[in-house]
Amino acid sequence: MNRPTFGYAVAALAAAASFAVPLMLDRSQLTIFILLGTAVIVTTGLSLLMGYAGQVSLGQGSFYAVGAYTAGLMAVHGLPTLLGLAAAPVLAAALAALVGVPLLRLRGHYLAFATLAVQLILLSLVGQFEFTGGDIGLRGIPQLGVGDATLIDPLAYAYVTLAAAALVLLVTRNLIKSRPGRGLRALASTEVAAESAGVPVGRYKLAVFSLSAAYAGLAGGIYAFYLGYISPGSFPVLLSVQFVVMAVVGGLGTVWGPVVGATLITLLVQALNSLGTMPGMPAYAPDVLSYAVYALLLILVLLFMPRGLLPSIGSRLEDRRAISPTRS
Amino acid sequence: MLQTDRISRSFGGVFAVRDVSLSIAEGELRGIIGPNGAGKSTLFNLITGHLRPDHGGLTYRGRRIDRASPHHRASLGISIVFQGARLFRGMTVLENVMVGAHTWTRHGFWSGALRLPRYWREEHRIRDRAKAAVDRVGLAPWAGRYAESLPLGHQRRLQIARALCAQPKLLLLDEPASGLRAEERQQVARVVRQLHREGLTMMLVEHDVGFVTGLADRVTVLDLGEVIADGTPEEIREDERVIAAYLGEGAADA
Structure with a gap:
């Protein structure tokens, strides 16, 4: 089987599985499935930003929050919920385009800390304002729907999330194999050479930063409608760290890496959560366990599979059937 | 010029x-x-x-x-082959060269992500021209290999191909032969001489x-x-x- 066919087969299998799985889940498992889906969406954007374009963001949670608040506030004020869901990625992207102008002049650690700062500032602002509900948050966000028909069933949300994740994955796959996608991958290696090859480096960095923010905003919108309640506490810095861990563990610079990373981490965190909340465990156990697992996983992956799970496994498979016709 | x-x-x-x-x-x-x-x-x-x-x-x-x-x-026609090898890692030889096509193509994020007609129109031409440029410098057998896996001499010629794919009117070559073995220098010299004969300003x-x-x-x-x-x-x-x-x-x- 050649590579593209193999890729399509895996994609078809994954699509079929993720379509079937929600039917077999109970209510609380569906919630996990939906959260997993939103994590896939955010992580796909982050992987595009970090893996392909080489720009770090430790503040992806802030765009997730902007999306959630955009959708939530619009819905609470009686605007059509679908409009809210559509506006969520747009506003998140707009914020990214705004802060991106000064931020993207920074590189590496500096950019990481600056994006982290954006999230901290945003959270404290959201906590201050009355119209956002302050620290208490925004309650009673209506259900997603068109006119009188609303989605109440978690199963329906599962499929909305699935559709959004599929869209985001498709857009990402298309993008990286196009002119701007090649430009992004080029500037990740050397901005100087990319510029001289005609790549408008500054504009591209801003565009990919905004696109990754749009993904996060879309996920945030779904999250707000599904839970019906958001507060600054829903978007801790740990959430941003979690997205980075998912992206790195799954494999940066791959389309499917974020899916693998997000699934693995989400399931692991759930397992640890149930372990941490078992009778006899101290109250801080769940927190400690989840922090510990991020740290441990990150260290293990960086030590043994520095390119992430998917590329490492992929190249191992490829070695097996390697034919290198040009090795002289 | x-x-x-x-x-x-x-x-x-x-x-x-x-x-x-x-x-x-x-x-x-x-x-x-x-x-x-x-x-x-x-x-x-x-x-x-x-x-x-x-x-x-x-x-x-x-x-x-x-x-x-x-x-x-670059889009006005000034291309450069850098000293050393400033390659785009994680991209194949052909993809590296395709980046050079930025100068004469237009499709952006929307067209690329949504595969709009403009993407299809341009993508085939980009691929064809890039293949031609890879051929010119004699790297066709390596087109599918990752750029960073090539020997230095090939990397230099890859950079020349990338510059050619941009369809330059003025090509700058910054020490294209330094650090190369005699045979590799000859290959680079041959490409340069051929381009000169075709009237490219360098x-x-x-x-x-x-x-x-x-x-x-x-x-x-x-x-x-x-x-x-x-x-x-x-x-x-x-x-x-x-x-x-x-x-x-x-x-x-x-």
């Missing part, structure tokens, strides 16, 4: 390029030589736009380009005087940021100042 009008650029009070006026004719292959620190790479950076001159200006095909960004200059910076004088129509000699000589390869080889400043006494004897 290109005129530099007394351009200067200094770093920390030391001139890297001082009052350099050059005029490159259409179809010319101009060699630029000079010892280390003579300002050759700085001159190239001023032409590509990665550095701005402190004084003086650049005229390219009749228009001033002093304020144009590097990617804009500027060639090299450390190796023999390599330059074997290819160039005219040679400009820089020393400490200033032009100390300018002429045909034969004139340059005879020039007393050049021999003193650059070749050294030992080379004059040899």
Whole structure:
């Protein structure tokens, strides 16, 4: 089987599985499935930003929050919920385009800390304002729907999330194999050479930063409608760290890496959560366990599979059937 | 094709390029030589736009380009093959070359992500031209390999292919043969000679005087940021100042 066919087969299998799985889940498992889906969406954007374009963001949670608040506030004020869901990625992207102008002049650690700062500032602002509900948050966000028909069933949300994740994955796959996608991958290696090859480096960095923010905003919108309640506490810095861990563990610079990373981490965190909340465990156990697992996983992956799970496994498979016709 | 009008650029009070006026004719292959620190790479950076001159200006095909960004200059037809190997890692040889097509294509994020008609129209042409450029430099068998896995000589030719895919009108070559084995140098020289025959205007910076004088129509000699000589390869080889400043006494004897 050649590579593209193999890729399509895996994609078809994954699509079929993720379509079937929600039917077999109970209510609380569906919630996990939906959260997993939103994590896939955010992580796909982050992987595009970090893996392909080489720009770090430790503040992806802030765009997730902007999306959630955009959708939530619009819905609470009686605007059509679908409009809210559509506006969520747009506003998140707009914020990214705004802060991106000064931020993207920074590189590496500096950019990481600056994006982290954006999230901290945003959270404290959201906590201050009355119209956002302050620290208490925004309650009673209506259900997603068109006119009188609303989605109440978690199963329906599962499929909305699935559709959004599929869209985001498709857009990402298309993008990286196009002119701007090649430009992004080029500037990740050397901005100087990319510029001289005609790549408008500054504009591209801003565009990919905004696109990754749009993904996060879309996920945030779904999250707000599904839970019906958001507060600054829903978007801790740990959430941003979690997205980075998912992206790195799954494999940066791959389309499917974020899916693998997000699934693995989400399931692991759930397992640890149930372990941490078992009778006899101290109250801080769940927190400690989840922090510990991020740290441990990150260290293990960086030590043994520095390119992430998917590329490492992929190249191992490829070695097996390697034919290198040009090795002289 | 290109005129530099007394351009200067200094770093920390030391001139890297001082009052350099050059005029490159259409179809010319101009060699630029000079010892280390003579300002050759700085001159190239001023032409590509990665550095701005402190004084003086650049005229390219009749228009001033002093304020144009590097990617804009690229789309005007100025391409460069960098010293060393500035490759795009994680991309195949063909993909590396396809990046060069940025200069004459337009489709952006929307067209690319949503596969709009513009994407389809351009993508095939990009691929065809990139394949042709890969062929030209003799890298066709390596087209599907990751760029960083190639030997240095191949990487240089890959950079030339990337520059060619941009359809340049002026090609800058910054030490394209340095660090290469004799056979690889010959391959690079062959590509350069062929491009010259086809009428492409080029500027060639090299450390190796023999390599330059074997290819160039005219040679400009820089020393400490200033032009100390300018002429045909034969004139340059005879020039007393050049021999003193650059070749050294030992080379004059040899």
